[in-house]
Amino acid sequence: MVSSWYMLIPVLFPAAAGIAVAAGRPSSAVRKMLVSCSLGINCLLLIPVLLSGELEFRLFSLSRDLPVFLKADDTGKFFAALMSFVWFVVGIYSFEYMAHERHLDRYYACYLMTSGVLTALCLSGSIITFYMFYEMMALLTVPLVVHTMEKDAVAAGIKYLIYSILGASLALLGIFLLSGYVTSFSFTPKGVLNPETAGEGRNTVLIAAMMLIVGFGTKAGMFPLHGWLPTAHPVAPAPASAVLSGIITKTGVLGVFRVVYELIGAETLRGTWVQMAFLGLTIFTVFSGSLLAYREKLLKKRLAYSSVSQVSYVLFGLATLTPLGVVGALLHVCAHSLIKDTLFMSAGAIIHQTGKTRVEELNGIGKQMPKVMICFTVVSLGLVGIPPCLGFVSKWYLAQGSLAAAGVPQWLTWLGPAVLLISALLTAGYLLSPAIHGFFPPKDLPAEDLTRREPGAVMLVPMACFMLLSVLLGIFPGGLIRLFSNIAAAIL
């Protein structure tokens, strides 16, 4: 439909808009206009890419056989579409939330530029390209974390940076190790291992695979490098936490996806210690994340732990190496992005309107801001996996994928679903209890805690939009499932 250079447009356009914001220092109204329009237009600009077939565009070459190029395959298109859309909606939400903050030029400049980088990241054609944009994204999101410039925010930003770089360098080490055994570094379904050399270097390949998985797993919050999430989320502004949790973690997922299925190949990993370790780590993270969220009293930190757990659901699906598991994982990417963003936006709305951050302060919040809490409750149910929300559908596929996994011990195949459900139970415990206490507070609550404090439409509409999407996609998941089944069929 379009020629391949067109892919640069959705990458460069928001980046240019970001630079314009940074350089122009526009007034508040102009800035809002500029940001919302460019995010919206960016979504529209992406549509031709989504509709056309596989595009490939070469940017430049690092050396003779290390080209840096963009390629629009189905996976990349899905991630790019999801990320741009969520970025746009959360961007709208942030106008009201950030209205009273300072340094907005810096914030929105980084926000816009990250959007472009994310599109490039999703459309990356090789691991080298991916790695380049991955680091760029990590650097560009640090200002979002440290936005308030308070002491703990800066500390959290540094921690975020250290973890990002640690993970990325681990991945880079993996890439180096791998370099002797691959034919190229471009993402190709079923992997690019060189059959002649990979056989004798099997152990090196496996070690490299583990390094890449753990390295990219850092962004996805997988144990043992999950530590940045619960630190960075509570201090970042709510819209930033929303996208960090909903979108930035998914870049780690994309990295693991690319490595496992399009670089090394599922067949190489099936039944090896790498798959066991990967499954074990994800199952452990799923359980522990929920349990820690259940015990956490700070709402945003609770949501951060919840993300640790939920993103590992996705990784768990990828670790099963089955088509059903992959479908479930990608469904859960979609579900978790929508749901967790809504949850963080609700938490942000609560902070913005009432200044409450702790769970036990939330008694009666449902009477104060019923619309926000309805969004919160519905998406919480979705995250628990109550039908007919999308979270239920994804859980179904994840569990079926796990039960169908070949090459792993029988007990591990059913331990996965069991842990998913125990985690779902804990999710119900830590998300529904604030909702219930919010809607049905004790009778002796002071009257000031019952006055209406609903936020404006700019905040409410994005939340409602995501909430409806998460339910509607759950009722009618057919299109998504078809798309993901095609992806899974190509790579397995």
Place this chain on the structure above:
Amino acid sequence: MLYLLLLPLMAAFVVRALPDRWRLPGFIGTLCTVFAGTLAICFHPVSLSLPGICGLGLSFHADGFRGLYAVLCAFMWLVTGLLTPEYFRHDRQLPRYLFFNLVTLAATLGVFYADDLFSTLVCFEVMSLASYVWVIQEEEPQAMRAGQTYLAVAVIGGLTTLMGLFLLWKNLGTLRYDELQAAAVAFAGPRSTISWASWLTLFGFAAKAGLFPIHIWLPKAHPVAPAPASAILSGMLTKTGVLGMAVVALRINHGNVDFANALLVLGAVTMFLGAVLGLFSVNLKRTLACSSVSQIGFIVCGLSLTLLLGHHGTIAAYGTVLHMVNHSLCKLCLFLCAGTVFMNLEELDLNKIRGFGKGKPLLHIVFLAGALSIACIPPLGAGFNSKSLLHEGILEYMEVLEEAGSGAWGWYKAFEILFLISGGLTVAYMTKLYICLFREEGPASGKPSGRKYATRLSAAALILSCAALPLLGLFGRELMSPLAARSMSFFGPEEKEIFYFTWENLKGALISIGIGAAVYLVVVRCFLMRRENGRKVYVNRWPAWLDLEEAVYRPVLKWLPILLGKADAFVMGIPDSKAVTRWIPHGIGRITVFVMRLPESFAVLRAVPAGITAVSRFVCEIPERLASLMHRSLFRKAKPKKQVPVGNAFTYRLGCFLNRCTSLLNRTVWRGRPLRQDFEYVLARRRQEAAEEQERIMSSVSYGFLLMLIGIVIVVVVLLAHRT
């Protein structure tokens, strides 16, 4: 059918949006429409399949049993709906109640119409969560606590069932009701897989039905929920659980005797325990709730007997279906009565509502119809018919075992006795309620009421709720058999002609009534009542600690996450802990610094040169030491013992001169202390020693080296000089 399912759902939003005045008519209108719709579908069964919804797609089908129960469901909703306006006349949260009530209606109809376990589960979950909101409608602390229990049981049950469905779908490849049985028979893998899957699936349904040991929500939730909600919870939502259990038992575990026996044991425990709890309770609605637990026990026993008897289980299957229908209707009627009491008195404690029914014939008749039916008193009690069939089922299975010569016969005899005792206990607690409400004098009886105790609409609801029961009881063959026969396509066995009023059945009923009367007179009147201020009052003698929920479930659920969480927080914290983030980098830093500083450290700067010096000195001294050693050993000169040293001329003269000086001084200055020394001798010896030393050095290697060095220097100088 799609319209029928969506209608209440849409209506829920419409009713919420309507102005106050139109809300209740809209609500009741919806219920009437739904009732008409279910009736129509019951007589003209239809199927509906919605592929792709929620992933696997939903399918619905309304054949005999499901169509029948959907009609009953809509009927109950309608009747309770009629009571709603009066019951909630002071409640500000009515719109919320109506909204969730209609959502639950849609979901419950979905559960009954569902044609596969996936659709069942989807509707079941929606139903469980939507109904939570009306359990806590009153928002009292007690209600909140009960709601917590209800929600926890619903969520845990739902998730466990989901796990069961994962396994079933994986192993059987289908969840459709009509394909399950064949798939389970054809399954080639180990039976234990299917067994696990069945029990997991069963768990959620059993939790909803109120089977022991997960019956805990029923006695908690019913007393605090509004009466119309209690009626539906008890009459309908428990039956959705039974429906799911029936599918699991009859379709997946067809012919599985172990499964049936285990279910029978659980059913028997539930049946007896519920009845005992009911007997001890002193709260009207709690008694009814415990009664529900007990009756569900009867139904589950019937279910397992059907399973045990297989294709010959017609009587047991009839009994199960009919007891379900009866129990739904009885509980509708009794809870509406309880609701009427509560609307007027705002009390449910038996001591405070005593005598309320006096002089209220309508309430009296309605309550009596329900009580007779649930206590199974022929001929007006409809429950008699169904419970007799269940009893017959037991006898039938005992016959089968006897023919087979099985030793398990005695166990079933014991079960039969337990069955009859439970029946007796049912009679006893219903008598307790009846006498308390309508026979005894009490605080409520003399109350002058300024207005009628029920509006016309509520009265209509009461009449409607009880109308069917005596008819069903009297005309068992004409009315009940067709109902049950319609259901057999769902339950399995063939249809058969049934006789209700046989001597055998009447005997069973009479035994139960006898036990009931005895228990009432002995236990209730003597043990469960106490004389206070000259009046007998009801007391709760059930020990407070004997509460499964408070004693086991809540502590476990409270402490387990804490304990696990502690361990887990530790493990999860390791990568982030001080040990890792501080001490490991610190340690690595220390080591690096140490290694990096090593070249310029004290050891290297001082000790190494010193060491090298020492070593080289030692090496250099080796020849000298050797030489010295040789001097002292091999080349030692034999010294003359008293050799007089030989001086030279200079020493001789100096010595003589010094001797003279000494003698001069000895005589003058040093008189007191004269110096006696022969300087001539001393000087001669010194000279000799110096000469020897000189000789030794001259002969040493070092000296040779020194000379060589000098020689080299001279050579170099000469060479250099030559070069220029």
